[in-house]
Amino acid sequence: MKATRRAVVAASGAATLGLAGCTSDGSSSTPPPTGSGESSATEPAAADPDQVALDRAVAITTDLLVALEGAPPGLDPAGRLAAMHSAHLDALQDATGASATPTAPVQAAPPLTPARLRRRELRAQGELARLAVAAESGALARVLASMSAGIAAAMAGRDRVAA
Amino acid sequence: MTVEALQTALAAEHAALYVYGVLGARTSESGTPALFAEVTGAYATHRAQRDVLTRRLLDEGAEPTPASPTYELPTTPTAVGVARAAADLEAGCAETYAYVVANTAGADRRWAVEALTGAAVRQVAFGRPPGPFPGAPDLT
Numbered sequence: 389m390k391a392t393r394r395a396v397v398a399a400s401g402a403a404t405l406g407l408a409g410c411t412s413d414g415s416s417s418t419p420p421p422t423g424s425g426e427s428s429a430t431e432p433a434a435a436d437p438d439q440v441a442l443d444r445a446v447a448i449t450t451d452l453l454v455a456l457e458g459a460p461p462g463l464d465p466a467g468r469l470a471a472m473h474s475a476h477l478d479a480l481q482d483a484t485g486a487s488a489t490p491t492a493p494v495q496a497a498p499p500l501t502p503a504r505l506r507r508r509e510l511r512a513q514g515e516l517a518r519l520a521v522a523a524e525s526g527a528l529a530r531v532l533a534s535m536s537a538g539i540a541a542a543m544a545g546r547d548r549v550a551a
Numbered sequence: 552m553t554v555e556a557l558q559t560a561l562a563a564e565h566a567a568l569y570v571y572g573v574l575g576a577r578t579s580e581s582g583t584p585a586l587f588a589e590v591t592g593a594y595a596t597h598r599a600q601r602d603v604l605t606r607r608l609l610d611e612g613a614e615p616t617p618a619s620p621t622y623e624l625p626t627t628p629t630a631v632g633v634a635r636a637a638a639d640l641e642a643g644c645a646e647t648y649a650y651v652v653a654n655t656a657g658a659d660r661r662w663a664v665e666a667l668t669g670a671a672v673r674q675v676a677f678g679r680p681p682g683p684f685p686g687a688p689d690l691t
Contacts, residue, residue, distance in 0.1 A: 468681075475683040479690045517668070521661045526552075526653035533652045533664045534687040537645065537671035541681035544672045 438528050441519045442483060445532055448512045449476045455508060459500040465549075469509070472542055476535045483531060506543060513539040556654035557608055558616045560663070563647040564601035565618035570640055571597060573624055574633050583630045589676050590637060596673075597644075600666060607659070638677040642685075645670035649686030 453473040456464050464470055498504070513536045520532035571594040580587040608615040625636035648667035652660055671685030684690040 472681075472683040475691065479684070513668075517664050520652060520664050521657075526655075529660060530649050530653040530687060531690060533667055534649055534684040534690060536664065537668040537685040538681065538683045540668045541671040541675050541685055544675045545681040548675060 438523055438525050441523050441528065441532070442480060445516060445519060445535070446477065446480050448515060449473050449480065449535075452508060452512055453477065455500055455505075459505070463500060463502065463505060468545075469505075469542055472538055476538070479531060479535070483528065506546075509539050509543055513543075552654040553656075553659055554608065554611050554613045556651045556663075557604055557611070557659065558613070560647055560651050560666075561601065561604040561608065562616050563644055564597050564604060565616075566622050567597040567640055567644055568594065568601060569618065569622045570624060570636070574627060574637055577627050578630065578633050586630055586634060589673070590633065593637065593641070593673055596669060603662070634677045638674045638679040641670045641674045641677065642679070645674065645686035646688075647686075 453470060456467075456470045456473070500508075516532050516536035516539070520529045520536060523529040523532060571590060575587070575590045575594055578587045578590050605615045625632070625639070627633045627636050645667055648663050648670060651663035652667060655663055667686050671681070674685065675681050682688070682691065
């Protein structure tokens, strides 16, 4: 088991990488205007792809959380899924420094059923995995991949209880 | 970082195969068929992952890290002990693959994300309650 322990240490090191280039307002990823009034100051700044990924992850997680808050009793026993998504949202907020408050969905969603809940969770899991693969920051990729794996494990846990 | 990360993962897979081999020998197919199926399934998965990593490192022109002559083994006199040891093993593998995710890109990272997810799901199969951040307990 020595190899595994070594990997754990390495993984802890990876966590200290930080989310270089990821800011909540994009200010550090775009040079400030020089004041000359020429060229770059008037061009729209390219969106930081990792910031876009973070924003998307916050939106995905917020949607899941809001849906669970309005779900019938018993659909999320002991609030385990909601607790997980809240933890995910906290981690994303730590990463962005932003305040991502869950908001009501714009469109009224159909009532959540176990099957619909499962589809939503697994769709979110897949999208978080894709965001992880595409992330430029390794540290951000690790956060998103772990969130995705957490959802997969949670759904496996529900299956295990139901079996 | 890619080769170093893949070598780390390969070392973890060598350890996992060794330990799962022992856990399989300590699991009764007739007495605990579900546990036996999980252990043998996990063994097959880790063997396949070891082979993928070995081929990938050879493609990179690197010498794949060899297995150690022996590994520390958990004390597992009971089925509960086997399941606990397997869950611990998968938790370690999840951390390894989270590290690989952070230190690779493209197809290697995609593969590592899948490996991380697999390890997280197997932890649950071995009775460990799911946590919010498999492979990244520092985020909790």
